[in-house]
Amino acid sequence: xxxxxxxxxxxxxxxxxxxxxxxxxxxxxxxxxxxxxxxxxxxxxxxxxxxxxxxxxxxxxxxxxxxxxxxxxxxxxxxxxxxxxxxxxxxxxxxxxxxxxxxxxxxxxxxxxxxxxxxxxxxxxxxxxxxxxxxxxxxxxxxxxxxxxxxxxxxxxxxxxxxxxxxxxxxxxxxxxxxxxxxxxxxxxxxxxxxxxxxxxxxxxxxxxxxxxxxxxxxxxxxxxxxxxxxxxxxxxxxxxxxxxxxxxxxxxxxxxxxxx
Amino acid sequence: xxxxxxxxxxxxxxxxxxxxxxxxxxxxxxxxxxxxxxxxxxxxxxxxxxxxxxxxxxxxxxxxxxxxxxxxxxxxxxxxxxxxxxxxxxxxxxxxxxxxxxxxxxxxxxxxxxxxxxxxxxxxxxxxxxxxxxxxxxxxxxxxxxxxxxxxxxxxxxxxxxxxxxxxxxxxxxxxxxxxxxxxxxxxxxxxxxxxxxxxxxxxxxxxxxxxxxxxxxxxxxxxxxxxxxxxxxxxxxxxxxxxxxxxxxxxxxxxxxxxxxxxxxxxxxxxxxxxxxxxxxxxxxxxxxxxxxxxxxxxxxxxxxxxxxxxxxxxxxxxxxxxxxxxxxxxxxxxxxxxxxxxxxxxxxxxxxxxxxxxxxxxxxxxxxxxxxxxxxxxxxxxxxxxxxxxxxxxxxxxxxxxxxxxxxxxxxxxxxxxxxxxxxxxxxxxxxxxxxxxxxxxxxxxxxxxxxxxxxxxxxxxxxxxxxxxxxxxxxxxxxxxxxxxxxxxxxxxxxxxxxxxxxxxxxxxxxxxxxxxxxxxxxxxxxxxxxxxxxxxxxxxxxxxxxxxxxxxxxxxxxxxxxxxxxxxxxxxxxxxxxxxxxxxxxxxxxxxxx
Numbered sequence: 001x002x003x004x005x006x007x008x009x010x011x012x013x014x015x016x017x018x019x020x021x022x023x024x025x026x027x028x029x030x031x032x033x034x035x036x037x038x039x040x041x042x043x044x045x046x047x048x049x050x051x052x053x054x055x056x057x058x059x060x061x062x063x064x065x066x067x068x069x070x071x072x073x074x075x076x077x078x079x080x081x082x083x084x085x086x087x088x089x090x091x092x093x094x095x096x097x098x099x100x101x102x103x104x105x106x107x108x109x110x111x112x113x114x115x116x117x118x119x120x121x122x123x124x125x126x127x128x129x130x131x132x133x134x135x136x137x138x139x140x141x142x143x144x145x146x147x148x149x150x151x152x153x154x155x156x157x158x159x160x161x162x163x164x165x166x167x168x169x170x171x172x173x174x175x176x177x178x179x180x181x182x183x184x185x186x187x188x189x190x191x192x193x194x195x196x197x198x199x200x201x202x203x204x205x206x207x208x209x210x211x212x213x214x215x216x217x218x219x220x221x222x223x224x225x226x227x228x229x230x231x232x233x234x235x236x237x238x239x240x241x242x243x244x245x246x247x248x249x250x251x252x253x254x255x256x257x258x259x260x261x
Numbered sequence: 262x263x264x265x266x267x268x269x270x271x272x273x274x275x276x277x278x279x280x281x282x283x284x285x286x287x288x289x290x291x292x293x294x295x296x297x298x299x300x301x302x303x304x305x306x307x308x309x310x311x312x313x314x315x316x317x318x319x320x321x322x323x324x325x326x327x328x329x330x331x332x333x334x335x336x337x338x339x340x341x342x343x344x345x346x347x348x349x350x351x352x353x354x355x356x357x358x359x360x361x362x363x364x365x366x367x368x369x370x371x372x373x374x375x376x377x378x379x380x381x382x383x384x385x386x387x388x389x390x391x392x393x394x395x396x397x398x399x400x401x402x403x404x405x406x407x408x409x410x411x412x413x414x415x416x417x418x419x420x421x422x423x424x425x426x427x428x429x430x431x432x433x434x435x436x437x438x439x440x441x442x443x444x445x446x447x448x449x450x451x452x453x454x455x456x457x458x459x460x461x462x463x464x465x466x467x468x469x470x471x472x473x474x475x476x477x478x479x480x481x482x483x484x485x486x487x488x489x490x491x492x493x494x495x496x497x498x499x500x501x502x503x504x505x506x507x508x509x510x511x512x513x514x515x516x517x518x519x520x521x522x523x524x525x526x527x528x529x530x531x532x533x534x535x536x537x538x539x540x541x542x543x544x545x546x547x548x549x550x551x552x553x554x555x556x557x558x559x560x561x562x563x564x565x566x567x568x569x570x571x572x573x574x575x576x577x578x579x580x581x582x583x584x585x586x587x588x589x590x591x592x593x594x595x596x597x598x599x600x601x602x603x604x605x606x607x608x609x610x611x612x613x614x615x616x617x618x619x620x621x622x623x624x625x626x627x628x629x630x631x632x633x634x635x636x637x638x639x640x641x642x643x644x645x646x647x648x649x650x651x652x653x654x655x656x657x658x659x660x661x662x663x664x665x666x667x668x669x670x671x672x673x674x675x676x677x678x679x680x681x682x683x684x685x686x687x688x689x690x691x692x693x694x695x696x697x698x699x700x701x702x703x704x705x706x707x708x709x710x711x712x713x714x715x716x717x718x719x720x721x722x723x724x725x726x727x728x729x730x731x732x733x734x735x736x737x738x739x740x741x742x743x744x745x746x747x748x749x750x751x752x753x754x755x756x757x758x759x760x761x762x763x764x765x766x767x768x769x770x771x772x773x774x775x776x777x778x779x780x781x782x783x784x785x786x787x788x789x790x791x792x793x794x795x796x797x798x799x800x801x802x803x804x805x806x807x808x809x810x811x812x813x814x815x816x817x818x819x820x821x822x823x824x825x826x827x828x829x830x831x832x833x834x835x836x837x838x839x840x841x842x843x844x845x846x847x848x849x850x851x852x853x854x855x856x857x858x859x
Contacts, residue, residue: 050719076721090712092836093705101705105721111730114701115694121701128702146849151835154846171721 001064003028003207004049004080004175009058011044011231018044020231021058026175031201031208033218033239036228037252042211043085045228046177049209050082051075062175077105081173083164085180085211091153095143098152098163099132102170135169138204139196158189165196169204176200178210182217194220215243227251271346274331274354282330283355286411287362289322294366297381298807300389305803306467307439313467314803315389317436323359323407327352327414348415356411357404364400371396427481434480439468440791440800447530500831522685526678534677536790538749539797541684542742544785546762547769548691548778549738554767555776555830556699557731558711559622560630562763563637566617567610567736569644569758571743574609576659576753577652578602583659585652592665592748594683599666606744607737613640614736615729622728625714637763645755658754665748674749683748687741692778694734707731708832761795761809768812772819774826775833783827788812 002025011019018041026032034042047053049060051072060068067075081102090098107128113121136143139162143155152163161181168176181197182190194217200206212218218225218239225242227235229251235242242248293299303315312320331351333342367390369375375382391399417425438445442462449458461472468476502510526534546568553561577583578590579602593599621632644653653659664673665683672679698704706727709717718724747753765788773784792808793799804811819826825833835842 052715052719071723071725072715072718073721073723076719081721082719084716088713088716090709090716092712092832093708097705097708101709101717101722102720104702104706104709105723107702109702111698111703111734114697114703117697125701146853150846150849151842153835153839154843167720 002026002061003030003063005059005061006049007059007061009045009048009060010056011041011048011053012056018231019048019055019058022228022231022233024226024233026207026209028174028207029201029205030223031197031210031221033222033225034209034211034228035213035215035218035225035242039230040228040251041231042228043179044231046082046179046209046211049075049177050080073105076171076173079172079174080177081168081171081175082177083161083168083179083181085183087157087160087164089152089160089163089167092151094149095136095152095155095163096129096132096148098167099135099170100128102167103128103131103172106172132170135166136163138169139166158185161185161193165200169200169206174207176206176208178208180211180213182212182214190214190217193217197221219243269343269345269347271350274347274351279330279351279354280358282326283358283411284362286322286326286355286359286407287366289326290319290359290363290407291366293318293322294363294386294390295370295379295382296807296810297386300381300386301805301807302803303389305801306463306465307436308473309463309465309467309469311470314801320406320410323356323410324414326359327355327411328417329414330355330411331415331418333418344419348418349412350415352415353408353412356408356414359411360404360407363407364403367391367400367403368396423485426484430484431477431481434476435468435473438472438476442466442468443800444529444533444536447533448528450530451528496828522682526681529678531677534681536797536799538677538680538684539794539799540785540789541681541688542746542749543766543769543789543794544782545684545688545691545742545745546739546766547773547781547785548688548695549735549742550766551770551776551778551781552695552698552707552738553731553735554770555781556695556704556711557707557728559728559731560626560633561732561735562630562634562760562767563617563640564633564735564739564766565758565760565762566637566640567613567739568743568746568762569640569753569755570610570613570736571606571740572747572753572757573644573653573659573743574606574740575602575744575747576662578605579747580659580662582661584650584654591663592744594665594667596666603744606740610736610740611733614733617736618729618732622725622732634760634763637760641755641758641760644758656755658752660752662747662751662753672748674751680745680749683745687745691738691741694738695778698734703727703730757796759795765789765795765812768816772815772826774829777826777828777830777833780826780828780830787827788815 004024004026006022006024009019009022009024010017022041022045024045034045036042044053048055048068051067051070051074054069058068059066062075062078062080065078067078067080070078090101093101107124109118109121109124112118113124133144133148136148142159143163143166147155152160155163161184165176165178165181168178178197182193185193197208197210197217198221201208208221210217210221212221222239225235225237225239226233227242227245227248229247234247234251235245237245298318299315301315302318303313305314306312307314307317331348335341367387370382371387387396390403392402394402417429420428438461446458446462449455461468461476463469499507499510525537529537546564549567550561550564553559553564575592577586578588579592581587581589590598590602592602617633617636621629621636624632643649644658645656647655649655664671666672667679667683670679672683674680699707706717706722709720709722710724710727714724746757750757769784769788770781771784772788773782774780789797789799791799791801792804792811793802795808798805825837829837
């Protein structure tokens with residue numbers, strides 16, 4: 001049994017078919033990269049899994065239950081968290097609050113607890129804060145200490161990406177969807193993040209799907225690579241297999257001139 | 262360092278700007294006169310016998326516009342703008358141009374009978390504006406006055422900080438003391454110290470000259486002795502307080518507020534109590550709306566609907582004249598019967614929040630605003646309709662709502678003190694609810710929702726549920742307001758629940774500071790306390806018909822100059838002052854790096 005198994009996922013926007021029957025699966029503790037040229041449907045693929053986009057057809061089975069069409073918050077509650085390609089933090093909330101709010105679906109005190117400041121409420125609040133600090137500590141010191149109380153928008157680009165991952169971790173997922181986590185980072189930061197993705201799996205036990213353009217990162221982190229083009233899966237396998245696959249090369253580079261003529 | 266300061270000559274000015282502001286000043290003064298403001302407000306004396314509110318409404322114009330015409334922004338990293346004679350010249354010219362336009366207005370108004378179009382421009386106005394001395398002398402006087410006041414506006418830039426503060430504080434203090442006349446006289450009367458109040462205030466209203474001088478001197482002295490703006494200083498001090506210290510401060514402030522709330526109504530007279538009760542009523546609603554708009558970011562323009570629901574529910578439950586159901590319960594806060602009433606009011610409000618909220622909650626921003634606006638009107642029109650008249654009395658409404666009871670005390674509008682106490686209790690509850698919810702998981706979810714709804718949803722926040730919760734909590738708080746309102750007035754009519762109530766409550770929240778509890782308190786004190794509610798007079802009761810004009814002007818001014826409100830919430834402050842905070846954060850990071858290296 002796979003942790004996540006997707007069959008025949010289809011989604012069209014008007015006349016444009018973004019996903020044309022994609023099959024996909026990932027096992028516990030695997031890291032799978034999804035690659036493909038721009039417009040291949042990678043982000044739509046993530047959006048359908050996380051519920052922001054409702055698929056036209058297809059099944060998305062997570063932990064043996066079909067989650068296609070559920071509310072995004074419900075999908076997150078079931079254990080799938082994501083980051084966004086164009087970083088979308090809560091910019092005016094503090095760095096700590098960004099991670100605290102992500103624990104919403106893992107906590108439950110309601111209006112009464114808050115109003116009467118019950119012991120349960122206080123313990124839960126403390127636990128939320130501790131856990132948030134703990135998660136932020138995973139990224140070294142750059143998101144801790146005096147940073148806790150600063151609004152998220154003061155962060156540098158790379159740190160925003162890290163905070164986004166931290167926020168996704170705050171929802172305590174089993175499956176983490178990272179949408180271009182190294183976009184806009186310099187080579188040093190990229191290398192560091194590559195290590196971090198492995199650490200997320202090895203130390204924190206997340207199963208990870210990552211959309212990535214940077215081929216070095218793909219090579220270094222992936223157990224398996226899935227290639228999408230025009231909403232269709234055109235190849236799947238180890239990085240070496242995929243990178244020598246003629247279809248993949250064609251998708252990226254186009255058909256050689258003599259053949260097209 | 263070699264600093265070459267090229268002195269700018271007295272005429273080195275942005276003349277275009279001076280001309281523009283001068284024209285604005287003249288037009289503003291002409292406008293204020295032509296709508297009858299000067300005449301109407303002339304009855305309220307500020308300093309006896311030299312200054313009335315009517316003239317104050319004119320005289321601030323050259324000062325403010327002279328100040329604005331010569332204002333130069335101090336930009337980060339650039340030499341501070343040099344101040345000197347040129348500011349005086351600029352202010353003077355602005356004032357003169359303004360005066361010129363205004364004089365032209367007076368001359369035209371004198372020569373041509375404009376009463377057909379502007380009913381307020383008549384001989385009485387001309388006499389008033391020319392100080393009964395004829396158009397020629399009056400005009401000359403206006404040129405001089407306007408020029409001098411404009412120059413004074415320019416002078417404010419030149420004065421050293423400390424002196425400027427002394428001057429502005431002295432003027433503000435005199436105005437404030439004149440403003441709160443009724444309340445102060447009340448207090449001194451109950452303390453049997455009429456000697457003092459008789460000396461400060463003249464017989465026909467306003468501060469006496471001697472009183473004004475003393476007040477101005479005191480205010481100037483106290484501000485010269487202090488460093489910087491007291492309000493700003495207090496806010497920074499409060500913001501930097503940590504844990505225990507802040508807790509202690511909050512405790513003391515709370516205790517002072519409680520003591521004041523208990524003692525004040527006893528020593529204040531009926532009129533002032535009535536006024537405070539109105540402030541409290543609107544504060545109660547504003548606190549509720551603040552949850553919806555300020556915390557969760559849902560622009561609700563039909564908020565008055567829940568106020569109406571609370572009032573009508575109370576009326577039906579308690580009034581013997583309720584057309585259909587007459588349970589005739591007594592709203593006794595110390596008996597089960599009273600609690601039944603309150604529980605029903607809360608339940609009905611929550612239900613109506615749910616009913617209104619469910620269909621509209623998926624809409625966003627402008628759409629939500631428009632639809633809630635519609636719902637607000639629908640509720641009022643339903644209460645007004647013949648169709649529901651058998652239940653709600655149509656335009657006649659429901660009368661004879663009996664007094665509420667607390668033990669031996671009867672609470673109704675004829676005894677505003679009692680209403681005030683009840684209002685204070687409910688405001689206390691509302692503040693507590695808002696504060697607790699804000700600092701909980703629910704408050705964080707609301708904040709996330711306000712920032713980015715899609716991402717909040719993707720991060721596991723059930724946005725629909727959280728929005729409904731905000732809507733319902735807001736509805737309940739408004740319904741308490743409605744309940745007290747029904748008891749206070751003794752009757753409910755559909756006409757009490759017009760759109761304008763929603764708008765004024767929203768203005769309170771915006772002007773005070775969205776998402777900020779102290780801001781909302783300040784907002785309702787300033788707006789309802791001073792200007793008055795839609796039908797309720799404030800301290801400046803004379804404003805009456807001009808109230809909405811002033812509300813509008815204030816709103817525009819706030820949006821331009823201080824969009825975060827009078828007392829902003831931390832989050833709004835962050836949102837609107839990113840640049841300063843970024844710079845601050847950068848310095849902090851540098852400092853931390855240094856620390857790390859050592």
